[in-house]
Amino acid sequence: MTRVQYFFSFVLATISFIAARSIQQQGVKSYYQELASSFQKEIGFFDFEKPEAAQYLPMGLQPFSALASIDTNAMLAISHDSLSVMAYSPQSNSFHYLPALEEGAKITQLAYHDSTVVLLNDAQQLFFMDAALSKEVAEPLTIAQEDASIALLCFHPNSKRLLLLEKSNVGSENEQYAIQTLRFGSQKLSETPLFQFDQAGIVSFIQQSQDLTQDEVFSFVPVSMAVHPQTNELYILSSTGSILTLDQQGNLLSYQKIDLQQISQPRVLSFDQNGDLLLADGSVLHPVILKVKWQKKLSEKGPLVK
Numbered sequence: 001m002t003r004v005q006y007f008f009s010f011v012l013a014t015i016s017f018i019a020a021r022s023i024q025q026q027g028v029k030s031y032y033q034e035l036a037s038s039f040q041k042e043i044g045f046f047d048f049e050k051p052e053a054a055q056y057l058p059m060g061l062q063p064f065s066a067l068a069s070i071d072t073n074a075m076l077a078i079s080h081d082s083l084s085v086m087a088y089s090p091q092s093n094s095f096h097y098l099p100a101l102e103e104g105a106k107i108t109q110l111a112y113h114d115s116t117v118v119l120l121n122d123a124q125q126l127f128f129m130d131a132a133l134s135k136e137v138a139e140p141l142t143i144a145q146e147d148a149s150i151a152l153l154c155f156h157p158n159s160k161r162l163l164l165l166e167k168s169n170v171g172s173e174n175e176q177y178a179i180q181t182l183r184f185g186s187q188k189l190s191e192t193p194l195f196q197f198d199q200a201g202i203v204s205f206i207q208q209s210q211d212l213t214q215d216e217v218f219s220f221v222p223v224s225m226a227v228h229p230q231t232n233e234l235y236i237l238s239s240t241g242s243i244l245t246l247d248q249q250g251n252l253l254s255y256q257k258i259d260l261q262q263i264s265q266p267r268v269l270s271f272d273q274n275g276d277l278l279l280a281d282g283s284v285l286h287p288v289i290l291k292v293k294w295q296k297k298l299s300e301k302g303p304l305v306k
Contacts, residue, residue, distance in 0.1 A: 032159060032194060032248045042230035043297045046277055048256055054263075054281075054288040055093055063287040064088075064280045066224070067270040068112045068155070070131070075270070076117060080284065082106045085119070085133060090278065090289065098133045111155040111162055113184060118162060120153055128187065138187050150180070152236075154226045160184065163234070165225055166193070174200045177222070179234070179250070195250025202244065205252040220244065224269040230294065237269035237279070263290055 057063070062080035067088075069075050077088045077095070085107060088095045101107065101119075109120040116137055119127040124144035128137050143150050148168035156163050162182040169176045178193035202220045224237040233253065234246045241263070245254040258266055258279065267282030275294035281287060 041232065042275070044230065044275070044294050045297065046256070046292045047295060048258060048292060051259075051262065051290050051292045054290045055090070057287040057289065058093060058095060061095065061287065063282050063284060064268050064289075065108070065282070066110050067268045067278065067280060068110050069270060069273055070112055072273050076110055076112055078107050078110055080282070082108055082122070085110065085117075090272070090291070101133065109151075109153045111153050113155045113157075113160065113162075116184065118153065118155075120150060124150060126182075126187075128184075141187050141189070143189055148178075152222060152225045154234075156181075156227045156232075157229050158227075158232055163194070163225070163227065164189070165222060165236070167222075174198050194248075195246075197246070197250055197252070202252070206242075206255050209255050223267055226270050228271055228275060228294075229273055230275040235269055235271075235277075237266055239266055239282075241266050243269065263288070 064077045065080055065082055066078040067075055068077075070087075073089055073091060075088045075090065076098075077086050078084070079086065083101075083104075083106060084097055085101065086095045086097045106122040107119050108122055111118045112131075115131045117129045117131060117133060119129065121127070124142065126141040126143060128140075129135070130137055143164075145166075148166050149170070150164045151167045152165035154163050155161075159181075160183075162184065164180045164182060166178040166180050167175060168178070176196065176198045178196045180193050181190045182188065199220060203218050206218055206220075219238075219240055220242065221239045222236050223239045225234060227234055232248055234248075236244045236246070238244070241258045241260045243256050243258065244252065245256075247253055260266075263279050263281045264286055265282040266279060268278075268280035270278045270280075272278065272291075277292040277294065279290045279292065281290075
């Protein structure tokens, strides 16, 4: 092969690679856009100024570091030390520990779908377990990367996909975030993100939505995220005491502050299956769970009358 032929072969291979990545990215986005357009979004809101009374966790139980809904009566939780996973019932405020995982394994995040529990450990590995954590239902998946790390995960009920928050440029003034997707059947992480955003965009949105000056400094530190089952919108909790809401295209929709007198160290955000928001305090001295009711609103056309 001559140099010219080699050069053109290299160019064609590069173009093919770029085209394939573009097709995949467009396919991922089109899939979610199609789901979003077919989803009958419920209209409603959360009134953070009037939450229900805070409920203390049972005596001796450490604060939660992650929480995921199983059904209307049960949730899965990770304890503060990230070494224990338990089944928790918000209604009865009771819990029981699930079988111990590998000794020394530190679980940082979890999600649940269709009798499968997904666990993320501090070594950037995903484990797929049955609901009782008694056996693996798929091989572990290593998702570690040199220039980025998966910090959060949650289940997207409408698309039956796992959403993962990837963080890069850690420690810089403009940290980058990307929402990756994973199909449960293939256990394969998407090569292209669903959407991306960064600290600069978040700060700009907050300043505009709150009508604040450019001189005021903000920090948004994602510690938990979940998809609202009635709206398909992604809610991301910051440890600084605020919640950011994004749609399925990554557009920033709203920014709401939490009353830090009720939740002193915001650590976990999750949803009941009816859409109510649960916030967990990470303070060992104040291990509470606060429920904020999902308030439905009638459409502008009013109620349906026969």
